Amino acid sequence: MKVFVSRDMASVALGANDVARAFAEAGCDVVRTGSRGLFSIEPLVEVETKEGRIAFGPVGPGDVAAVLDGSHANRLGRIEHLLFFAGQQRFTFGRCGVIDPLSLDDYAAHGGWQGLGTARVMTPQQVVDAVKASGLRGRGGAGFPTGIKWQTVLDAPAGAKFIVCNADEGDSGTFADRMLMEGDPYCLIEGMAIAAHAVGAGHGHIYIRSEYPYCIATMRAAIQASAHLVAPFVLEVREGAGAYVCGEETALLDSIEGKRGQVRAKPPLPALQGLFGQPTVINNVLSLAAVPFIMVEGAEAYAAVGFGRSRGTMPVQLAGNVRHGGLYEIGFGITLGELVNEIGGGTASGRPVRAVQVGGPLGAYFPPSMFHLPFDYEAFAAAGGLIGHAGITVFDESVDMAHMARFAMEFCAAESCGKCTPCRIGSTRGVEIMDRIIGARDASVSVRPEPVEGLSSLADKGKASTGSVGTGEGYLNRALYSRSPDRIDVSIAAQTGLLRDLADTMKYGSLCALGGFTPYPVLSALDYFPEDFGAPAPIKEAAE
Amino acid sequence: MEEFIGAWAVRHGATRDRLLPLLHAIQEEAGYIDDAWVPAIAKALNISRADVHGVITFYHDFRRTPPGRHVVKLCRAESCQARGGAAIETAAAKLLGVAMGETRADGQVALEPVYCLGLCAIGPNALIDGRPVARIDAAALERIALEVAA
Ligand SMILES: Cc1cc2nc3c(=O)[nH]c(=O)nc-3n(C[C@H](O)[C@H](O)[C@H](O)COP(=O)(O)O)c2cc1C
Ligand code: SF4
Ligand code: FES
Numbered sequence: 216m217k218v219f220v221s222r223d224m225a226s227v228a229l230g231a232n233d234v235a236r237a238f239a240e241a242g243c244d245v246v247r248t249g250s251r252g253l254f255s256i257e258p259l260v261e262v263e264t265k266e267g268r269i270a271f272g273p274v275g276p277g278d279v280a281a282v283l284d285g286s287h288a289n290r291l292g293r294i295e296h297l298l299f300f301a302g303q304q305r306f307t308f309g310r311c312g313v314i315d316p317l318s319l320d321d322y323a324a325h326g327g328w329q330g331l332g333t334a335r336v337m338t339p340q341q342v343v344d345a346v347k348a349s350g351l352r353g354r355g356g357a358g359f360p361t362g363i364k365w366q367t368v369l370d371a372p373a374g375a376k377f378i379v380c381n382a383d384e385g386d387s388g389t390f391a392d393r394m395l396m397e398g399d400p401y402c403l404i405e406g407m408a409i410a411a412h413a414v415g416a417g418h419g420h421i422y423i424r425s426e427y428p429y430c431i432a433t434m435r436a437a438i439q440a441s442a443h444l445v446a447p448f449v450l451e452v453r454e455g456a457g458a459y460v461c462g463e464e465t466a467l468l469d470s471i472e473g474k475r476g477q478v479r480a481k482p483p484l485p486a487l488q489g490l491f492g493q494p495t496v497i498n499n500v501l502s503l504a505a506v507p508f509i510m511v512e513g514a515e516a517y518a519a520v521g522f523g524r525s526r527g528t529m530p531v532q533l534a535g536n537v538r539h540g541g542l543y544e545i546g547f548g549i550t551l552g553e554l555v556n557e558i559g560g561g562t563a564s565g566r567p568v569r570a571v572q573v574g575g576p577l578g579a580y581f582p583p584s585m586f587h588l589p590f591d592y593e594a595f596a597a598a599g600g601l602i603g604h605a606g607i608t609v610f611d612e613s614v615d616m617a618h619m620a621r622f623a624m625e626f627c628a629a630e631s632c633g634k635c636t637p638c639r640i641g642s643t644r645g646v647e648i649m650d651r652i653i654g655a656r657d658a659s660v661s662v663r664p665e666p667v668e669g670l671s672s673l674a675d676k677g678k679a680s681t682g683s684v685g686t687g688e689g690y691l692n693r694a695l696y697s698r699s700p701d702r703i704d705v706s707i708a709a710q711t712g713l714l715r716d717l718a719d720t721m722k723y724g725s726l727c728a729l730g731g732f733t734p735y736p737v738l739s740a741l742d743y744f745p746e747d748f749g750a751p752a753p754i755k756e757a758a759e
Numbered sequence: 760m761e762e763f764i765g766a767w768a769v770r771h772g773a774t775r776d777r778l779l780p781l782l783h784a785i786q787e788e789a790g791y792i793d794d795a796w797v798p799a800i801a802k803a804l805n806i807s808r809a810d811v812h813g814v815i816t817f818y819h820d821f822r823r824t825p826p827g828r829h830v831v832k833l834c835r836a837e838s839c840q841a842r843g844g845a846a847i848e849t850a851a852a853k854l855l856g857v858a859m860g861e862t863r864a865d866g867q868v869a870l871e872p873v874y875c876l877g878l879c880a881i882g883p884n885a886l887i888d889g890r891p892v893a894r895i896d897a898a899a900l901e902r903i904a905l906e907v908a909a
Contacts, residue, residue, distance in 0.1 A: 225878045228891035254880045387836030390877035425783075425820050426876050428889065454783055456818035459874060473778035473804075475817040491776075533880060535841030540880020563842070572837055608838045608879065622837070626874065 249398015386575025638730025
């Protein structure tokens with residue numbers, strides 16, 4: 216009997232290896248696949264029958280007999296018929312969870328390499344035009360039109376050009392890149408080969424974060440097995456080393472070049488002077504993996520789905536305290552509320568949803584009153600947030616939003632590349648401010664009676680020190696201890712004002728989005744959940 | 760180790776862009792990258808010692824002292840926090856007898872932070888000596904403590 220068990224890192228973390236071993240020991244032919252993408256039913260086993268694959272999950276290693284005779288209580292039937300899957304539009308993830316990721320036969324039998332075949336009989340310009348017409352925008356976060364990026368590289372005169380795949384996926388709440396690389400690695404390779412044909416590149420790099428060991432192994436094996444099919448294009452995997460900022464494209468290029476992963480000033484654009492100074496296409500995994508579909512089904516088929524200027528599908532990742540977490544690929548335009556409540560089923564804890572963070576550590580926190588937002592780059596930007604890599608982290612009412620704001624600053628401080636001051640120093644000052652706010656809140660002291668110096672803003676601070684110049688030891692002491700809580704106004708109101716000031720400086724004074732966007736989670740937490748910062752709660756809208 | 764470094768460069772290339780792969784290889788071989796090996800690395804790739812030092816200290820993955828016999832990498836990122844990660848972190852530190860980010864004095868176990876493992880719907884998560892573990896609760900922590908005591 217043939218059974219299918221996922222070898223995805225998440226499935227393994229839930230015990231899939233033990234389950235697979237038990238079925239193998241019972242004499243089954245066990246095929247290891249990628250994950251279907253719904254973790255509340257994993258470890259999942261699918262049994263091949265005349266009626267198609269019948270799913271059971273979650274199952275343990277002791278459940279072999281009950282699964283094989285069909286009597287197991289967690290019989291789910293056909294996966295495609297489950298609510299979580301029936302509504303999806305799997306343009307990119309169609310094969311993930313279905314095929315043996317490293318089987319070239321499986322890949323070819325499920326439409327693999329057709330996109331590359333189509334592209335190869337087209338001129339490079341025709342391929343670029345098709346990607347433009349599809350409306351595909353970069354899935355790494357910034358949403359830049361992929362076809363326009365490719366056009367720049369195609370038009371750049373150069374001896375050597377590169378394709379770089381950004382597989383650094385550092386955002387908490389995201390795992391789509393990982394799932395695709397583990398579950399359908401040839402899809403990414405095919406997308407990169409099409410990009411290489413489109414711009415005239417000979418060499419490609421896939422930069423994968425070191426936290427993804429399964430991905431690295433699968434991609435390396437897939438590159439080796441498919442080398443003859445993409446030749447003369449050559450691919451290699453580069454392993455990251457635990458630096459979040461290396462997901463920023465220019466820091467990533469420096470990292471591949473063997474340097475500290477520091478952000479480069481732009482211009483020059485990587486498209487013109489990228490890896491080793493040569494024209495370089497740098498795209499997220501999902502951007503590149505969307506391209507084979509566009510080649511096979513046509514740009515119109517891709518663009519037909521979507522919302523406004525966000526065309527095609529987005530593999531949304533439901534994470535955190537959510538009942539049905541996993542990967543949900545759907546056309547843009549679905550609302551945040553539908554994703555969290557209907558598809559995700561609310562929180563895993565069963566308590567009310569209080570906040571969701573969309574787009575990773577640099578994304579805004581939204582309360583349920585914003586659940587009408589459609590999943591669309593422009594709609595989220597207008598609401599003071601971002602889609603980013605489409606991770607949604609759900610929090611229940613136990614969350615302390617001041618703590619989350621502090622964490623955003625702490626994360627920025629830990630991961631800053633150090634190139635610019637607002638990010639490198641500002642983030643540390645931000646942690647200190649949050650500590651004071653949390654301290655004051657917890658001590659229930661809302662206003663300090665008589666602060667030694669009324670430094671309620673940076674402007675006041677300037678005045679205070681000028682006035683004291685020349686007063687000898689007193690001045691020196693004040694300068695030395697100017698940050699000590701005794702000498703600054705630690706009232707919540709003053710510290711909140713300072714926090715806003717700092718956020719402003721970081722937003723406008725940072726070179727890249729790490730420093731520039733950290734204010735999003737901080738200020739959204741403050742604006743939507745002021746009661747956690749020791750201020751009065753906002754008046755609830757009737758609509759809620 | 761000098762020999763290992765030289766042989767690696769002959770096999771895999773001696774250009775500057777090989778620096779991260781070489782550092783990964785050294786750490787895989789020895790468990791850490793000793794400051795004493797920096798000159799050999801610099802020589803093998805024909806770059807300055809300062810350059811090598813700068814790269815080693817920039818990346819969180821590279822360690823300059825020997826690791827614990829067991830390494831518990833516990834996720835501290837938002838999605839795991841949403842699932843009770845902070846309480847698990849406190850409990851893990853207590854149970855393993857080592858603060859987050861440190862190696863226990865007897866060298867038996869290190870507790871290290873990691874910011875997301877891409878398992879964000881099934882947290883709190885950790886890598887125990889490289890093996891992924893999900894949905895960590897008090898009982899799972901007990902099992903982990905037993906495992907790393909060996
Ligand atoms: C701090 C920071 C981290 C980033 N991390 C990632 C990442 O992990 N993966 C990714 O694809 N893009 C990431 N980006 C965005 C990239 O800089 C870049 O926009 C992207 O790779 C372009 O590819 P795309 O057009 O296909 O999205 C990050 C940006 C910043 C500022
Ligand atoms: S904002 Fe931060 S991470 Fe970005 S370039 Fe400046 S210091 Fe580096
Ligand atoms: S946040 Fe912990 S695994 Fe992603």
